[in-house]
Amino acid sequence: MSTVYHDTKIENAKVELDNVGVTYGSKTAVSGVALRIPDRSVTAFIGPSGCGKSTVLRTINRMNDTIDIARVSGSVKIDGEEINSKSVDPVVLRARVGMVFQKPNPFPKSIYDNVAYGPRIHGLASGKAELDAIVETSLKKAGLWNEVADRLDQPGTSLSGGQQQRLVIARAIAVSPEVILMDEPCSALDPIATAKIEELIDELRENYCIIIVTHSMAQAARVSQMTAFFHLGDLVEYGPTEAIFTNPRDQRTQDYITGRFG
Amino acid sequence: MSTVYHDTKIENAKVELDNVGVTYGSKTAVSGVALRIPDRSVTAFIGPSGCGKSTVLRTINRMNDTIDIARVSGSVKIDGEEINSKSVDPVVLRARVGMVFQKPNPFPKSIYDNVAYGPRIHGLASGKAELDAIVETSLKKAGLWNEVADRLDQPGTSLSGGQQQRLVIARAIAVSPEVILMDEPCSALDPIATAKIEELIDELRENYCIIIVTHSMAQAARVSQMTAFFHLGDLVEYGPTEAIFTNPRDQRTQDYITGRFG
Amino acid sequence: MSVSAITGLALLVLIAAAFYAGRARAVAVSGDKPVRLHSLPNYHGYFLAAWTAIPALAVVVIATIVERQLGMSAWTSAALTAVLSVLAGLAGLSLARRRINTGFRARNHVERLIDVVLLASSVIAILTTVGIVASLLFESLRFFEAIDWRIDRFLFGLHWSPQIAIRADQVGQSGAFGAVPLFAGTAMITLIAMIVAAPVGLFSAIYLSEYAGPTTRRIVKPLLEILAGIPTVVYGFFALLTIGPAIRGAAEWVGDLTGIVALQNAVTQSALSAGLVMGVMIIPFVSSLSDDVINAVPQSLRDGSYAMGATKSETVREVILPAALPGIVGALLLAVSRAVGETMIVVMAAGQGANLTGNPFESVTTITVQIVMLLTGDQEFDSPKTLSAFALGLVLFAFTLVLNVIALRVVQKYREKYD
Amino acid sequence: MTSADRQSAVQKRLLKRYRDEARFRAFGIAAIVFALAMLALLIGSIGSQAISAFTVNELTLRVELDAERVDPAGDRSPDSLRRGSYNGVLQDALRAEFPTVTEREDLRDLFGLYTPLVAARLLNQVADNPDLVGQTIDFTFPISDHADLYLKGQITGRESEVLAGGFTISRADGRATIISEAGVFAAVRDAVRADLDLRADAIEARAERYETRSEAAGDAARSEQSSQDAEAARQQAAALRALTRDDGGDLELTPQLPSRLVRIAGGFVSVDAISADGRSVSGRILVDGDADTAASAEVLTLSVPQADRRFSDAQIAWTEALQARGNVSEGFNTWLFTNADSREPELAGVLGAMIGTVLTIAVTMALAMPIGVFTAIYLEEFAPKNRLTDLIEVNINNLAAVPSIVFGLLGLAVFINTFGLPRSAPLVGGMVLALMTLPTIIISARAALKAVPPSIREAALGVGASKTQTVFHHVLPLSAPGILTGSIIGMAQAMGETAPLLMIGMVAFIADVPSLSLDGLTEPATVMPVQIFLWSDGAERAFEARTAAAIIVLLGLMITFNALAVFLRRRFETRW
């Protein structure tokens, strides 16, 4: 089925998906997804469970590679460069595209080491001082510095759920990614922690291209500038969040947004 | 701290809590909760994580008995009868007060047996025909009959999440409870299934006293007639849902409802 | 036999009858409306059956004890038991039957009885430990008494030759019970075993859980489990038959080439062959425990690491192993404890000479070997030679206990982290 | 850091990172290959050993059941039959095959071809069917273990060469000289010489090594020792060389050299001298032939010298002769499964041990299963969190890791010494193994119970089920597959256990098959692993193969049980 695109000019497309499809074994999860995602903004993927929104998200940093039976087709470009080509090493790609998961997953290391992990494995810092600086900046950007500055050597798991999620975001930021993918980053958090993460996402958008998958329409409405609505493996509608929420064009989007379901 | 009560007359109080407190070991979970919950309506308990809303809910069918270190003080009355007295058998009490949990938890038995379990152990049906009738009525009330009538012998776990939750509700209804407690009944479900459950709750309120704990303010707003807001183990404010959401009296309620947190 | 069989049968019939009587009575008192009963009719049945069975069985038990002391003829006592137990059962039944009415909480009574049975079962585990400690301690004390309380000589003595009979006037010379060679032998074999098992077990666990495809895993894992299921006596035979001679041959060959006497004097029953085979035995133990521990590391951590652009080995080294480390340490400690307590392999493959040596090609002996040596064959329960086995058992038990406690603590701490 | 900088920084380290990755992966593969190789080696070595034990050579003799000898009283009564001299009957039958053997020593060797224990079987056969008395019957029984091993080629290597060209045989005084017109024995002579040279070479090489070591050795004592060794070796080599020297006389074959037997004219001659010209050989007649000339002769070369084996050339000749006459046949070794233990390997079987195992494990499971499951239920579902239950918990976890031998000590001290229960009995063995298995069952049962999600319990409690109802209606049925799996694994573990049973005396030699009944529980018995242990220690070489065979049987049992457990786990595994 064809997608309804609102006529918004996206001049600074960071990520471009064209005719992307994913199959798991013989099951088709999504097909024919085409999207142009702007830089320095938050794009939300919404839709009912099993609509394929997470699957599409995971094509952008090739996390589907880690699932044996997943097959990705079509073209995914970041800054115009095809990432599914053989010449692109997923290890290098993932340094450019950070990812934050549903459940906060800090490594069982100190807060410092959690953030330093990426820069270390990729060799981004040439010395202790530089590493310190990266850690501090990342934690500051993630709005966590004030809360943890005096206990960087404590394990990341000792933090509260919301703090852990911000730590994970700091960890992603530390390798200076260009794109940050978030897969329901607040679904394991309470409303207070959720609000803080949303606040953080709103701040981060100044510097990154953020793509967020969310279960909660309200959250998509709050944090995103662009919204893509998925349904049964199709991209149904894509446009500015405000337009999607006040004046959706496709009947399925309309029904979903207004709470009229199958 | 004292509770703000909106001056709504509750004439048909089904459940009355007076000065209820619960401690876990040396930790006080809630204290001094006094509430009069009307029959044939939905009352929502809201508040941030750890505010004690679930704990209070579980005093109403003495589920706290199953936790060794939990101690309940104060008085809980159903239809004016104190349920914490020794003469009340919790097993009998729980047949009067049904409970639905966060995660749909059908027994790994057939759909039929799931619903028939309660009537069987309580000896509510004197024959197969009577039991069949109870099962059918319960499933119908839970709005599941049309979906499962032709496959009652299939395992309850083969249903989808939302159907499972409705099955669990049917199971609770089967022992003809007077009060139904729901502990975040939709938090494991997607928006579509959630909407169906909310719809069901709305229908059930005609015959039962329903008390629902929810994480989601929007859900409380949608389904409940009365709302109680808990904060740090205190009941902060209690009144008609509309009043709580448009014109809360306590500053803490106000801050929580409008998204201003600590 | 036949009388007791008939008694048994009679009691079974009686208990069954009691069950049905209870159920019928309950239905009757409810006026054929079981809904009015507090408990389901079946519970009334169980209640009556229990109240019939308990007095009857109590009579049987008492009769068995009394019978021994009175020394009645077998037939008389059996018959008497039969009559008395049936009577007791009937008495219990009629007493209990009176209590049945609509409000009677039969279920609660039955459930309390079940509770008691369950609790009694779990106490057996404690009794086992008490039994172990008591028996070991008691016999060890007798041993220490026999060696004139020179426990230091036992623990730190360098010479072990219990075969020398110790006459009453030679008590002072019980230096023959110096257990250090045994400890050293045990330690050496354990060390060898761990050198084999720890890396092999750990790496296979890592490979299987992180690298191997589902097919490989499906084939290799059961194969490794076979290794775990093989009885130790088989490993012992394997060591004796294959590994021992092979090591000896290889050692002699190398020894002849290099002129190292230690190698030339290699024997079939050597510490090395026992240790090596024990290591092989422990591989699946280490690998399955490590596998559990590694699998308990949440997938989200792996995803997190891969999403940062880490390779598999980086993820394993930097994220999974640190996360699993306490669990792995616990697993290794448990493996050590197992190696120390392993008996058959060393009995068959390590030899019996109580040598105090650092040469793995020589034959050494271990605590468990000596216990077996001392306690198989004819035993004199007052000879220090026999009793010394219990002292060794006590040392073995104490050592493994300490290891286990530490290991379990470590593992438990680890588990709590991801629960 | 710009995007491009970062890219290049990442790229720079990439090669090294992938090298690390490959190395790490190789370690993993190596570990698995090692473990599997050991498994293959173990199974392979034991399996190859075991194969020969599953076949046996049986000897069939025509036995004349002379009424006087087998039925001294002449009334065919069991009593009388039992006093009969069946062994004598068998001996006569064997003597009838080789009438020339008369020397007492030779006869003892000849009777060594079977074990007198088979006479008991003959007795039983006659006792079962007294009509046989006075008849002549074909009686089949396993040939002696040495003969059996010989026939399977496990005692000595055997090469056979048929020489042609016409031979004459002259006999005298139990010896024979065989003259070949063609001088065909020269080849045999040369082979013997070559063999001697080879041995001498080897010993000289050793001597040289001793000498170099003597020079290299630091201290005098060791140097002295080595040079003495060297001297001895030199002398030994010289002696061998002396034998090979062609001095025109006969070349003597000592028992230290590989034996040569000549089969000629239906008889056997063991060669002890070869004429220097290779025309004739002479030696002892082992089996008398039926002619003085022959067109061909077969030379058997037995690579292991007679001095190095316990099966003499004569016995080999008789065995060969019997085989040639069709008295010996190879068949499946049913004895292994129908007999209990025996001192004689050819008669030893595992049936007794298997029944002992069944009895023991029955006791174990009858005790451990209910107690274990009840304990698990109590701890997991009912126990309040207090010091007692904490203690029980710690306790059980520790018991699981207590060495099995300690349980044996417990059994010895408590069950046998204190309670006075019988030694060596399956009852005590089962009790000890039950205590040992208990923690395994408890832990696996608890794991199975724990795997049942709390939501199910909440659900049941929520509709008004009591705690007990919740457990017995829902939790226990759901965890049953897990509990069963754990129990089977515990059972398999108990079945393979040896050490604790040694402690309570289940190492006794039990030649009778225990009765598979309640009474059997208190009678001495042994179990499979202990049987294996006993046999592995057996003096007779033939026990080696039987040990391996018993292992294969035990492994077969255990794999069956484990496979059952795996099947159950797969079949009923529930993912929550």
Place this chain on the structure above:
Amino acid sequence: MNTNTQTHTVKSFGEELDRLSDDVARMGGLVETLVSDCLQAVMRRDGELADSVIERDRQVDQMERDIEKRVIRLFALRQPMATDLRMTIAAYRISHELERVGDLAKNIARRCRVLNESEPHEMTRSVERMGRLVISQMHEVLNAFSAGSLDDAHSAMKTDDEIDEIYNSLFRELLTYMMEDARTISPSTQMLFVAKNLERIGDHNTNIAEMVHYVLTGEDWRRDRSMSDPDRES
């Protein structure tokens, strides 16, 4: 107005929305009768009818307050989205407009009393003509709302220009009239206000039509009044 074929999964939400739109329609109906009755009262010099209009306007006020309450309740408890959101906003706005129309009708009814005290006015016919037009426009608008008809809404908007023209000519005529005969000043002034009120009712109708347009299309299609009709308030 029901803009959606599918029903809400949560039926009660759908019902609340339906009730809201029904209430608005009912209020529209009531206001429509008020307008037509007040015009009638002026034409027939019917004081009682005028009183009844004044009385019934209180009902309109109450209805507005109810709808407003219901709208706030919907916002607080249901968080309407997309068409539902537009519908809710529109209901709020339309009820406000209708309340103003009701007020204006009441105002006309009050002036009726004053007019009854003087001679029948000559201009009554013209005012009546204008009134008919306004009423028909209002009918069209309310139809547009109830049936969700975009065409009706657009046609109603066009009618507004016509009404403005009539009003302008009426205004001039009335001025002339007053100048000619000073005695008619007081009734003429009242008439002027009646006409003015009718014109303003037309404006409100237009606003409602615009809201209908917005609900149906999601587009803000408000005419820039100062541009299209520079003198309409004069």
Place this chain on the structure above:
Amino acid sequence: MNTNTQTHTVKSFGEELDRLSDDVARMGGLVETLVSDCLQAVMRRDGELADSVIERDRQVDQMERDIEKRVIRLFALRQPMATDLRMTIAAYRISHELERVGDLAKNIARRCRVLNESEPHEMTRSVERMGRLVISQMHEVLNAFSAGSLDDAHSAMKTDDEIDEIYNSLFRELLTYMMEDARTISPSTQMLFVAKNLERIGDHNTNIAEMVHYVLTGEDWRRDRSMSDPDRES
């Protein structure tokens, strides 16, 4: 108007709300100058000022549309609750009232042109007095909104009665005036409308004050107009 001491956890939401209330305040300020300027233009017969008012009203219309858009956006994307909800509703309503006030000011400015064509009117002083009162009421209302002051809001509501009284007497005076001199009919009618418009601005101010009251207390404290002031529209 900021009714809450604590800030929103999601700052951007708080900012949007603040911006909304700032915009309403700014719009209020602009409308206030329009009202005072149009009065000025009438008093000083200043045609240019009147033109400027007419011109600036378009700005006001634009502002209303912006605020309305922002409100809908807030409803759709933020689901405001409690005070935030009341604030959002109020902003929507107040902007609407202000737009009406702007229209009325523009209307007065237009009439100014007509008035300029005739002789200076004698009643100008009285109208000016009424105008001053309306402006001061408006100032008070806008203050009440900006500062969240309940007292100011209540005081503004009371002022409305005073304005109504002045209007009623002005109406009678103007009628008398017209009857006395037919030539003044046209300018007097204009004046009448100016006064009427001022009175209606007062009404709108009162509505705004009521909204402020609602935001601050959550209570609907609307006066039942037909009861308290039966004749105010006359």
